[in-house]
Amino acid sequence: MTETKRLLATLKRLLKSRGYTYRKIASALYLSEPTVKRLFSNGNISLERLTQLAALVDMSILELANEAASDEPRITRLSLHQEKELAAELRLLLVAVCTLNHWRMPDIISAYQISETECLQYLLRLDKLRLIDLLPGNRIRLNIARDFDWLPEGPIRQLFRQQALDDFVDDAFQAPDESFFFLNGMLSQTATTQFQTKLRRLKQDFADLHQESLSVPLAQRQGTALLCAMRTWEPQVFSSLRRGRNDKHS
Secondary structure, eight states: OOHHHHHHHHHHHHHHHTTOOHHHHHHHHTOOHHHHHHHHHHOOOOHHHHHHHHHHTTOOHHHHHHHHHHHSOOBSSOOHHHHHHHHTOHHHHHHHHHHHTTOOHHHHHHHSSOOHHHHHHHHHHHHHTTSEEEEGGGEEEEOBOTTOOOOTTSHHHHHHHHHTHHHHHOSOOOSTTOOOOOOOOOOOHHHHHHHHHHHHHHHHHHHHHHHHGGGSOGGGOOOOOOOOOOOOOOOHHHHTTOOOTTOOOO
16 A cells, blocks of 8 residues: 555545534535545545645644554564574575664665665565555655564574574673573462562553653664563573482482
8 A cells, every 4th residue: 555545545534423424524525525535546646735634634744644653553473484484595684684773774784784775675575565654755654563572483584593692691691681581480470470570560661661762763772672572491401310200218
């Protein structure tokens, strides 16, 4: 769907909710009813006419654009096929991660060894995957929800475990903005459930702070990774010493 058609679809919904029929819109804009129908059906509309339609619902073009963006269904997860395509090509994955962090095309080109032509090709592929909408002027609009995540056992997480996990944890974690905790205890099922709830809230807090940080220039933001893991677990060196049910004390 083009940007104009998206705006018109949102306008149509808003006008209908306020009791506007094609006839009433035509009367308000001094147009014929067939003309109004054509405006909404073929998407061929001037900025001036779009502004007039937005005014009928007491909105500016900017307010209408924001409303249209909120109307769009957001992706919470990619399909297995989509993740496989990203994981199969490192540079495509790099551009995808950059866009997920709200980088612009010039930012990507200036930071990495990717030409403008290559970057544009990757962005077009991400558009085809519906991860982004590539707008005029090579502007990027994300189609992901705030709680977007990779598939639990999908190609991206597998790639992270195979190629990035050791690199991530191989650090002293002593810088002021670094933290490392390894906790061990014995929790009841109720306590485990309560702590899992706290972890989900932490994940949402991280997503919210990421969103808030978008108001800060890119040069003042830094890539930050958070790894939280929790499961029922005993070190293998301990479990190997456990007695079986039929074992007898000596």
